[in-house]
Amino acid sequence: MTIYRALSEDERDRFHEYVSYAFTPTDGPPTYDPAEHDRPRALLGDRRGLFADGDGDLLCVCKHYWFDVHVRGDEHSMAGLASVASPPEHRRSGHVRDLLAASLEEYRDRDATLAALWPFRHRFYQQYGWATANRQLRVECDPADLSFARTRLEERTTEHGRYRRLEADEYESLDPVYERHAARYDLSIDRDAxxxxxxxxENWETDPFVAVWERDGEPAGYLEYTINGDWGDRTMDVAELAYTDVEAFLALLSFCRDHDSQVQTVRLRLPTDTPLFDIASDPDELETELEGGPMVRIVDVSRALSALSYPTVDGSVTLAVDDPLAPWNDEAFELSVERGDGTCERVAVADSNIALDVATLSQLAVGARSVRALERAGRLDASPGTLETLETLFPERAVYLRDGF
Structure with missing residues (x-):
């Protein structure tokens, strides 16, 4: 028997101890200092813990964030799971599983449609119903390999605009750029102040630089970056690059190019549909690696599929869902869509014509994978004639959750 509850202010030191040992053990035993560790960044989110009933020993911890995100043209609530940590003396006993199950119950009570996380290992969370939401590209190159950007920009416009460093109290000027860029991708979060x-x-160790490119006095693109490494082997690491149009994108790439006297490498993290390779003069010079990204899962199947928007069509499918963590999802559901509005209700398992697990259904719900791709991978089993209906109801979308938590 275990108890799941919020951690008090007096238990912040235990939370810090568990998370430090899990993620930064090379730093040695942590010393908790409220003045250092209780900065506003660290206080974002809600701490939770799983306790042993009886002696009340803390078994494992996590943190929850609460977001609004865009999914299929509408805004939905999403819980962000982070900082899952358990000390070695409490591992391999199912405590993290119990923590995740209790977290899902809290998400359900708070009407969250989705839950997302950034995994330390995908297969660990996949066994509990999470699935990859999106992948991202890591692109590395010599700054000189971005020289094409200035040439292309000058071909398009005679207005060069200007670059400017920003401080945190100027964040509102970036909001329109972020919103326009984020509107291209589902699972983009609505950022507050x-x-x-x-x-x-801010960052945990080295705060990043944030630079904006202004055109006609208005922000049109910005990038967040750090410069890492020793002299002679430095990297400009761009964590976020947002822009309103291709001119702003070229201007930001030019900004990176102009760091050639300071860095030997530029590293960019970009969505997989980036236009970089369409406009680069020599894409072969850009070293590219496809990286795993965040994971997502549905919290409550009936509620989520009833809340989603669908194409303006009529259709019906019956889904036998396997959920290893949430018993309220481990059932069969009939999804009926009429003129784009969906209703999802529990039905008898025998009536189902599609069988899939909640991870697969979660990818369909957010548009991360196509029906045909999942069917080819053996991720779903459908009776004849139902794949076409499922494809119509769940078209693939551009998904890119960029914010880490």
Missing amino acids: DWWCYRVF
Whole structure:
């Protein structure tokens, strides 16, 4: 028997101890200092713990964030799971599983449609119903390999605009750029002032630089970056690059190019549909690696599929869902869509014509994978004639959750 509850202020030191040992053990035993560790960035989110009933020993911890995100043209609530940590003396006993199950119950009570996380290992969370939401590209190159950007920009316009460093209290000027860029991708979160100030303009160790490119006096693109390494082997690491149009994108790449006297490498993290390779003069010079990204799962199947928007069509499918963590999802559901509005209700398992696990259904729900791709991978089993209906109801979308938590 275990107890799941919020951690008190007096238990912050235990939370810090568990998370430090899990993620930065090379730093040695942590010393908790409220003045250092209780900065606004660290206080974002809600701490939770799983306790042993009886002696009350703390078994494992996590943190929850609460977001609004865009999914299929509408805004939905999403819980962000982070800082899952358990000390070695309490591992391999199912405590983290119990912590995740209790977290899902809290998400359900708070009407969250989705839950997302950044995994230390995908297969660990996949066994509990999370699935990859999106992948991202890591692109590395010599700054000189971005020289094409200035040439292309000058071909398009005679207005060069200007670059300017920003401080956290100027974040509002970036909001229109972020919103326009984020509108291209589902699972983009709605950022509030605290998120901008303490998660974009701050970092755990080295605060990033944030630079904006202004055109006609208005922000049109910005980038968040750090410069790492020793002299002669430095990297400009761009964590976020947002822009309103291709001219702004070229201007930001030019900004990176102009760091050639300071760095030997530029590293960019970009969505997989980036236009970089369409406009680069020599894409072969850009070293590219496809990286795993965040993971997502549905919290409550009936509620989520009833809340989503669908194409303006009529259709019906019956889904037998396997959920290893949430018993309220481990059932069969009939999804009926009429003129784009969906209703999802529990039905008898025998009536189902599609069988899939909640991870697969979660990818379909957010548009991360196509029906045909999942069917080819053996991720779903459908009776004849139902794949076409499922494809119509769940078209693939551009998904890119960029914010870490």
